[in-house]
Amino acid sequence: MQILLIEAILSGLFRNVNSSILSEGLAMVSSLIRDLSKAGHNVYTVVCRDLLKLSGFLKASTIVRIDGASLPKLRKLAQSYDLTYIIAPESDGLLARLLEEFDGLHVCSNHETVKRLSDKAVTLSELFKVGLKTPRTLEYNPEVPIDLDFLKPPFIVKPRTGAGCEGLKLFKSFGELKRFLSKEKRELLIQEFIRGIPASVSLLTNGLKVIPISLNRQFISISRCMYLGGYTPVHHRLLKEALEVATNAVEAFKGLRGYIGVDVVLSKDGVYIIEINPRLTVSYVGLSRSLSVNLSNPIIETGLGKTCEFNPNFKAVCYFKKTLFEGPISRVLKISTLLDDIVSPPFPIEDQAKAYGFIAATSDSFKNARATYFKILEELRRETRCKILW
Incomplete structure (x- = not known):
């Protein structure tokens, strides 16, 4: 198949770029290109003028140069290929807008479902309703008084919408938190800090059946608001519970397709769900190299809504x-x-x-x-x- 890859940073659609977030996007793209090419597909990757120097690193793909990327221009381009795969953060609704614009052309999740998941307050509320463990959470609106007695320090504060560790902060006391909130003008989530091991679960779904693939360790720096990587697979006493909980979380949101990542914390009280990422995540970099089979075709098949018999076995x-x-x-x-x-x-x-x-x-x-x-x-x-x- 002729597959077009559109990654938000490489294509020039994501404006607030730094080398940290670029390294994440490029790591996912290079790994997916490698696997799709090995599976026999012809891969084409959109790259904006400012990042063309990276073309040599994407040598298994044909580079599609674009100047001044816009959604209508990219949609017209995508119509020339068999299918389009989109990688983008949920920040400011970008992923949902891309999926809506490319509706009928991509093999990713439904844009309405992604829009709901982009709001972390909505996600946590839905997960709580189906009986899954989530951190105690307060929604902060600068226009509305808030009672913090519901929570005990330390506190995690994050934007209501966003991706990864974007805007993540830790406060050890009520005083620190109140001083921070006195200067904030945006909606935020304030959560209890769950002590444990940060991890994620990678899954596949065709919209009907969910297949858990792996439990992955996450390295996170709260002080730098930065995701640092991880390793996979992880063998932990909560492995079975983590896979079951993540499966239930994905099943709670109709419209998810293909590869999905669920962020969790492995605590002494069990597995807590932090958020659902309705897209490819950096853990794919590890899976691409540790699985004994190529994951790219199952991602495409489940993205198309097809039944996929995938049995994850690891070689490393x-x-x-x-x-x-x-x-x-x-x-x-x-x-x-x-x-x-x-x-x-x-x-x-x-x-x-x-x-x-x-x-x-x-x-x-x-x-x-x-x-x-x-x-x-x-x-x-x-x-x-x-x-x-x-």
């Missing part, structure tokens, strides 16, 4: 990590196309002397995969003379 553990490079970054860019472990090269945007990239290391265990990651870092330090922070 993949440790994938966002990594900060400082110094002569051009040297890293030169060798990135030669190293399969660099799934997203560091591409400077806000600072020409530093940028984030993504590295994926595989081995037979978490311990060995992590050790391989650090060996890769050491080799890159020697070859590029960059300062590398992880």
